[in-house]
Amino acid sequence: MASRAPNAVARMLGLLGDEWTLLVMQQSLLGATRFGEFKARLPISNSVLSARLRSLTEEGLLERREYQTRPSRLEYVTTTRGRSLWPVLVSIWEWERRWVPEHVEPLPHMHHLECGHDFAPAATCRACGAVAEVEHVVAQWGPSGSWSRSIPAAATRRRAETAAAGLFPQTMSVVGNRWGFALVVAGMVGLRRFTDFQSQLGAPPGSVADRLTILTANGVFDGTGNRYELTEKGRALFAVVITSLQWAQRWYRAPEGPAVVVTHTACGRRFDPVLICDQCRRPLRGTAISVVENSATSD
Template identity: 60%
Template sequence: MLGLLGDEWTLLIVQRALLGARRYGEFLDALPVSNAVLTSRLQSLSATEMLSRNQYQSNPPRFEYLVTPMSRSLWPMLTSIWEWERRWVTDHAEPLPRMRHTGCGHEFAPRVVCRSCTAEASGNDVVAQWGPSGSWQRSIPGGTQRRRSSGHRSGAAILFPQTMSVIGDRWAFAMLVAAFVGMRRFTDFQAQLGAPPTTVADRLTTFTDEGILVSGDGGYQLTDKGRAFFPVLVCALSWAQRWFPSPEGPAVILTHTACGRRFDPVLRCDQCQRHLRGAQIRPVP
């Protein structure tokens, strides 16, 4: 999942495809992307079947890129990222637009609810445990993966700057998940994840600088901003386990303590209280 989605251009191209972009020029007009980067990402998205490349003209050959069920089902994660960045991240060159739910006509904020009991859920009442195919060792990167430099952000990173400090780096993603399940101390992050001390120190510094974690009492705690990232994490996990199932069973099992059932996240409109659908979400001009 992180191999596919830990790249901001990929997320932005899929987002534009979900909003109706289909042709090369439409993506180019909508995003501050170079021809080389756009061509590369469209090729990789087609190869991984996240977009379907179809020829609509033969002379000269022209292609369009259509959403597939795989990319269409990313809308809960993308909606959660948009809301988190809009509400919690202030260093955008321009404010991110609000969202409108065409089902009720109102501007809205998405809320995560449990599919089983329909009650709103948060990181405080969802418990995670490893499934048959899961472990810290299988969730962290190999030694050859390097962190992208935060000091050399592309034009895309201006749009989702802090989200990409989490999902654009596997060590950071693993450490934030660990914080959600109760890990607090530097030595615990290092021992459980098997991470080099410099890696742990670097990611903890990034998270504290961005206000996602706060240090104190001999450890690190999630802030309100950090806890608000919960919808992004659970929607990403749900997407990953749907499209990359293991024959051994799920990697992570989530339980909603309020109802005692397995937790499957659903997004709901905070205005009309109805379940959201991706096709009903539009940015407010």
């Protein structure tokens, strides 16, 4: 009997399709370890922060350590699984930088320590080295893949509209919700009609309508009648989606095999994304990237 357990896509959408998870991990990778540090950096309530730190610890992205015994004080340290999210967060930053100019404050720069330049990441094919966009790949279900097994199970909690959203506010409204993220993924694999989104994703019609309204307002989809097409801005989320899928299939791979098999049409090989620096063309490493605030200048 075929398994009905959630596959890597479901885990990706349920875990990463939550803005507080992304924001907490963003701040963790930027150096926050203690409850008070996360609170100082994020507009988040104590209860929501406690819940996210607990779930991220249970999922193995953070490790809880006691740094003081009397009284007991805890810190949350990023694990290997958590640190490996850096390509997703760097891709989110690049999408915001390129497609969302209307920030209250300009985004900080990403600096590549190996070449000494500020950079923009580019997604390339590990097999042939070519830069790839969504139109250059074909995705097919793998051994553990199906729409029914890809339905995200985790619930999200909406952030107050007036709260700041860290380094990438619009992305959080787009993919920081499990159904919003699922709709973007579905659009990239060819779904176009409202009824198809609702039936294939198993989402409540109200949730689909709500997220499509937000995605259309943000210029990610162009909706006419019952048909929704990803715009150029929406297709540019490819790096966010493909690095998220790569991460999920590394850490949540089903015993029977991957949920999705992606092929690079240019070389005919399996597509495994590698982010490179657009300045020196070398593969990026998370430890060789620094965040430079706009008050500082770098070349």
